[in-house]
Amino acid sequence: MLKVLLAALQQGYRTSTYPKTVSVLPDRFRGLPVLDRAHCSPGCSLCMDACPGDALCAGLKIDLGRCLFCGSCAHACPSGSISFSQDYRLAVRKREDLVLENNALKLAGALDKKSRALFGRSLKLRQVSAGGCNACEADTNVLSTVVYDLGRFGIQFVASPRHADGLLITGPVSRNMVSALKKTYDAVAWPKLVIAVGACAVSGGIYRDHPEVTNGADQLLPVDLYVPGCPPHPLSILDGLLRLLGRI
Amino acid sequence: MTAHNFILLDNAEAIAFERVPLVSPDAFRRAVLYAVGNGARISAFFGTPEESLVSNASRKDCSARRIRLCCVLAHDAQGKLAIGSTVIEDVYPALTPDCPQAHLFERELYEQWGIVPEGHPWLKPLRFHKRYNNGHDGSGHDAPDPAIGVTDFFHIDGAEMHEVAVGPVHAGIIEPGHFRFQCHGEDVYHLEISLGYQHRGIEPALTGGPNKRSLHYMETLAGDTTIGHATAYAQAMEALAGGIAPPRAQAIRGIALELERAANHTGDLGALAGDIGYLPTASYCGRIRGDFLNMTALLCGSRFGRGLVSPGGVLYDFDTERLSRLKDKLQQAQKDVTSAVNLLWEAPSVMARFEHTGALPPDTAEELGLVGPAARASGLVRDVRYDFPSGIFRFAQIPVSTWGTGDVFARAYVRWLELQRSLSFILGQLEMLPAGDIMTGPVTPAPKSLAVSLVEGWRGEICHVAITDGQGGFSEYKIVDPSFHNWLGLAIAMRDQQISDFPLCNKSFNLSYCGHDL
Numbered sequence: 001m002l003k004v005l006l007a008a009l010q011q012g013y014r015t016s017t018y019p020k021t022v023s024v025l026p027d028r029f030r031g032l033p034v035l036d037r038a039h040c041s042p043g044c045s046l047c048m049d050a051c052p053g054d055a056l057c058a059g060l061k062i063d064l065g066r067c068l069f070c071g072s073c074a075h076a077c078p079s080g081s082i083s084f085s086q087d088y089r090l091a092v093r094k095r096e097d098l099v100l101e102n103n104a105l106k107l108a109g110a111l112d113k114k115s116r117a118l119f120g121r122s123l124k125l126r127q128v129s130a131g132g133c134n135a136c137e138a139d140t141n142v143l144s145t146v147v148y149d150l151g152r153f154g155i156q157f158v159a160s161p162r163h164a165d166g167l168l169i170t171g172p173v174s175r176n177m178v179s180a181l182k183k184t185y186d187a188v189a190w191p192k193l194v195i196a197v198g199a200c201a202v203s204g205g206i207y208r209d210h211p212e213v214t215n216g217a218d219q220l221l222p223v224d225l226y227v228p229g230c231p232p233h234p235l236s237i238l239d240g241l242l243r244l245l246g247r248i
Numbered sequence: 249m250t251a252h253n254f255i256l257l258d259n260a261e262a263i264a265f266e267r268v269p270l271v272s273p274d275a276f277r278r279a280v281l282y283a284v285g286n287g288a289r290i291s292a293f294f295g296t297p298e299e300s301l302v303s304n305a306s307r308k309d310c311s312a313r314r315i316r317l318c319c320v321l322a323h324d325a326q327g328k329l330a331i332g333s334t335v336i337e338d339v340y341p342a343l344t345p346d347c348p349q350a351h352l353f354e355r356e357l358y359e360q361w362g363i364v365p366e367g368h369p370w371l372k373p374l375r376f377h378k379r380y381n382n383g384h385d386g387s388g389h390d391a392p393d394p395a396i397g398v399t400d401f402f403h404i405d406g407a408e409m410h411e412v413a414v415g416p417v418h419a420g421i422i423e424p425g426h427f428r429f430q431c432h433g434e435d436v437y438h439l440e441i442s443l444g445y446q447h448r449g450i451e452p453a454l455t456g457g458p459n460k461r462s463l464h465y466m467e468t469l470a471g472d473t474t475i476g477h478a479t480a481y482a483q484a485m486e487a488l489a490g491g492i493a494p495p496r497a498q499a500i501r502g503i504a505l506e507l508e509r510a511a512n513h514t515g516d517l518g519a520l521a522g523d524i525g526y527l528p529t530a531s532y533c534g535r536i537r538g539d540f541l542n543m544t545a546l547l548c549g550s551r552f553g554r555g556l557v558s559p560g561g562v563l564y565d566f567d568t569e570r571l572s573r574l575k576d577k578l579q580q581a582q583k584d585v586t587s588a589v590n591l592l593w594e595a596p597s598v599m600a601r602f603e604h605t606g607a608l609p610p611d612t613a614e615e616l617g618l619v620g621p622a623a624r625a626s627g628l629v630r631d632v633r634y635d636f637p638s639g640i641f642r643f644a645q646i647p648v649s650t651w652g653t654g655d656v657f658a659r660a661y662v663r664w665l666e667l668q669r670s671l672s673f674i675l676g677q678l679e680m681l682p683a684g685d686i687m688t689g690p691v692t693p694a695p696k697s698l699a700v701s702l703v704e705g706w707r708g709e710i711c712h713v714a715i716t717d718g719q720g721g722f723s724e725y726k727i728v729d730p731s732f733h734n735w736l737g738l739a740i741a742m743r744d745q746q747i748s749d750f751p752l753c754n755k756s757f758n759l760s761y762c763g764h765d766l
Contacts, residue, residue, distance in 0.1 A: 003594060004528055007587045011532050026542070028549030028564065052460045068464060070555050075563075127421040131446050133471030133762050134423055135552045138515075141421040145534035159419035174765075176376055176396040176445045177424060180416045206464045212377065212449035230554065231471070 015149045018238065019248050029233070030069045030084035032105060035060050039079035050076035053199065053206055064090060064105070065098040065202040068230040091227045091240025095218060098202070098228055108225055110246030115191065119165055120245050122154045125195070126164035126188065130181050131213055132171030135231040136198035140168060142234045155241055161185075166193030166224075172200040172213040173220060185221055193244075195225040197237055202226050253279050254321065254332035259636035262487040262699035265301065265715060268318065269332045276317065276334035277343065283321045283330065284347050289617050289630075291329065291702065291711045292320040293353035295361045296724040297381065298335055300717070311382045313337050315361045320700055320713060324635040329700055338386030342368040349617030352732060362386050372399045375444035375765050380452065397426055402440050404430040409437075412747060416445045423761035431747055439742040439750075441735050446765035454725040458485065458559075458693065462722075467554050470729055470763030472512060475504045475544075476705030477727070478557035480712040483638060484701035485559035488693035488714060493639070495682035497561030502640035503677050504544060504553050504562075506670035509706040510581075511540035513621075513663040513670075516758050517589050520660050523752045524601045532588035539581045543574055561687035566678075575678050582671050589664050602657035606741040606753035609654055618737045620708020620730045621666065622757055624650045625658035632704035646673050654741075659756040693720045705730055707760065729763030 016023055025031070037060050048056045051073050055066035060081060074082045091108045092098055098105075110116060129137050143150040144157060158164050161184045173181060185194070196217040199205035204215035217223050227240045242248045253271045257263060271279065284290065297312035314337050321330040342365030343350040354365040355374045362385035365371065376394040379385075403411070410431050416424035424445040430438040450465050466481040467474045479501050486492055493501070518533025541551035548556035548564040556562055566574070592598045608618075613626035623630055631648040633641045649665035651658040693716050701712045708730030717723040738757045742750060 004591060007528060007532070007591055010587050011535075011584060014535055026545045026549060028547075029545060030549050030555075050460060052464045068554070069550075070464065071549075071563075072460070128417055129421075129423045129446075131448050131762070132423065133468040134760065135468070135471030135474070137421050137423065138472060139551065142534075142538055144421075145538065146531050147535050147538055157421055161417075171446070172448065174445060174447055176447055177416065179396070180424065180445065184417050200468075206461060206468060207448045210449045210453060212447055230468070231552065233551070 015146055018148070018235070019242060022235070025086050025088060025233070025235075029086055029088070030071055031233075032085045032087040032090060033062055033064075033067070033100070034083050034085050035062065035100065036081050040081050041079065046076045046078065047073035047082055053208070059101070061099065061101045063099050063203070064228040065095060065226065066199060066205070066208065067228060068199055068206060070230070088233050088235045089239050090229060090232065090236050091225055091243060093225060095202070095223070095226060098226060108240055108243040111224075111244055116246050118191065119193070120247075123166070123241070123245060124156050124158045124164045125166055125168045126161045126184060127157055127168045127170070128181055128184050130169060130171040130177035130201075131174030131207070132198065132200060136170035136201070139231045139234045140170065140197060140237060143238055148234060148238060150238070153242060153245075153247065161187035162189070164188050166195065167221075168195045168197055169201045169217040170197050172204040172207040172210075172215065173217055174213050178214060178220065181220065193224045194221050195227070195240070196223045197227045198232060199228060199230045202228050205230060254283070254330040256328045256330050257700065259329065259632070259700065259702045260483040260487045260638045262490070262694065262697045265696050265698045268698055271332060271334055273334045273336060273340050276319070276332060277341065279332055280319055280321065280343060281346055283323070284349065287325065288321040288323050288330070290319060290347075290349050290353060291322040291709065292318070292700070292713050292726055292728045293350060294318060294713070294724075294726045295336070295357050295363060296715065300723045301715070313381070315363055317357070318713070320711065322636070322702075322709075324630045327635050329636070331698070331700065336363055339364040339366050341366050344368050348615050349733070351736065358385065373444065375447040377444070377447055377449070396444055397442060399442060401428050401442070402430065402438060404437055408432055425761045427750070429747055429750070434746045434748065436742050436745050436747050436750070439739045441739050443735070443761060443764050446762040448762070448766070450766045451725060451727060455722050457722045457725070463558060469727060469766060470731075470760040471552060473508065473705045473707065473710070473729075473760070473763065475501070475508045475553040475557060476703050476710050478553070479505060479639070480701045480703040480710045482557050482559045483703070484699045484712045484714045485691050485693060487699040487701065488697050488716060488720075489691045490694060491560070491688055491691060493561045494685045494688060496565070496684045497686045498639040499677050499681050500547070500562045500566070500686065501557055502644070503674050504547065504556055505703070506674050507540055507544050508553060509670045510667055511537050511544070512706040513667040514540060514585055516663055516755065517592070517660060519755050519758070520602075520656070520752065521592060521598070523755050524598060526592070526595060526598050529588050529591050532584065536581055536585050536588060539577065539584070543577055543581075546570065546574055546577070558687070559691040560689070561685070563687070565686045566681060571678055571681070575675065578671065578675060585667065592660070599657065601752065602660060603653070603655060605656040605749050606745055606756060607653060607655040608737055608741045610652070612740060613654065613737065616737050616740065617733050619733045620705070621659060621662045622734050622737055623708065624648065625662045626654035627652040632702045632709050636702050638702070640677070644673060644677065646670070656752055656756040695720045707731060707758070708734065727766060729760055729766075731759035731763045734759050735764060
């Protein structure tokens, strides 16, 4: 018993103060891309050619839903027109909001008043991995550790869809998971939310157009929140959840 | 040591494909059985259409019946790999009855190419996908479109026997898979594990590569093993190109691989504590796992090591400041994880649940061909870093950590031993990082070649086999994740256990669903 207490003393209190303060992300973290067309040479397509997720199209338009945040485009670009910022805030409410051209990213707005009254102080989610590689899953799981302590926001992952207010889906939705995902969704009582986490769940990601997958959650279900990234940083997911609930 | 007829090669070595011995089915069978009978393991055993080896026909429209079977055998004690091949049309006598570790490989062959291993005791779908060539199998039976999870499950009848079905969707944040238990009261007589829910078609998508997507398939085929699989791929590519990554890049890959191991082993120890309700270690390790992931992010920006490893080297280097920050963080995490994990071994309530639960005897583990911590927990001395060292591990050896009891305790304790050794390895490497470049020039695979690349991922041996066509593109890229070897180990470990111990046993193996399903 004494040793347990000593260990507790040594480990200390480690829960982050987010969202009051935000811990510094590593300098090489690749968050929201910054586009600067001014230096693009006409007809140059080096970034598009390098992009493994086909997230870029002509005129330096980027679909964050397909972006793997791998940095290949920035490496390929001779003029420094693409760079990745430290900004981890990436979640949006509509799929088309993930396409960046000349616009600033339209971050997720809150649910309507009625939904917020229902979910704002207590949101229970059932997580379904549908072809996910266990990275999005792991960084979702991390929200329940002492560092993020998801419970303090009234958000909790639950074991049964019957106890849940919605689904948090990861993976490109493999064909072999379609039926299980539909059944899980059907088992959640109305009203319900769907949250797509990671490039795969948003668009199919690197697996897009494989015959074995269905290109993401919204091909099957109505999605209320999109969190891009491969995988998204835990803060990106948490930021999205709190925005949805109108907490930030 | 190995059977005649097979050619010996080293880890991360490429040979011209024509040098891979092509023998009669009978000689092939005798060679494999002889080698396995004398202590070899099957690292990879797969089929590829003979016509794609002779012509350059794309595999996607291939309706080949003539399939070249290739088998890579690992001779751990000698540190040598042996490879041989044969051509099969339709049927051949199954190896599995005489060699249980061939079991899943032969099911895979049947599912992918319709080759019938006659006498296979359990010829069921593995990933529930369509055949790669065409509908019918080697004995002329049409294969219906496979419906996921619909198969002939093993079933026990009798008074008070009952069946428990779990999954594909599980209670936690975890990948999908289906588990079918045959129980008598609380006792599990048999567990059948049926996967395939995560199948994304990675191997077919890799043929025709390498291209800009190839590396990202590697990084996400089992996302918690990004460094392991990306390194295996990079090694295979470098071998095919006849090059080698610069020493500094090799050291950085080694550091990242051991950080990946440290993060996952810490997470597993915490999750094991969580499964038996021992919250101090569960809480601390959940957090410390994140500290290790953040160290990988300090190096390359991604907590999972995305974008770090690339054929030819690594894409991110250490500067002096980064080195010293990593060292500080590592030393702090070392203190934290030591205090958190040592609580386990001193708590009688923990030890009572860990010891004698889910024990897998050494001979069973050997027969099934287990790899990684699960094998070492059953006393088997096998570790790619030691037996087939490549990269930095040729110069800096990490002792193999084993324990003999094969139970949940052993699988937990081996993780703890490995974790400590990984941390001292990283600290040592940070002190003496070689100077120089981190990247060679472009890596272009040679045509008509084969390379085998092994890496000890945190779950065990990762095996990649690449075969190139006349232009140096992949005519075949075979991936064997450690989980492919180990899932049956979990099923057997559950026999005669209480069903309530399943979560604990499952966590003690902590296998990958997507790494198996590909």
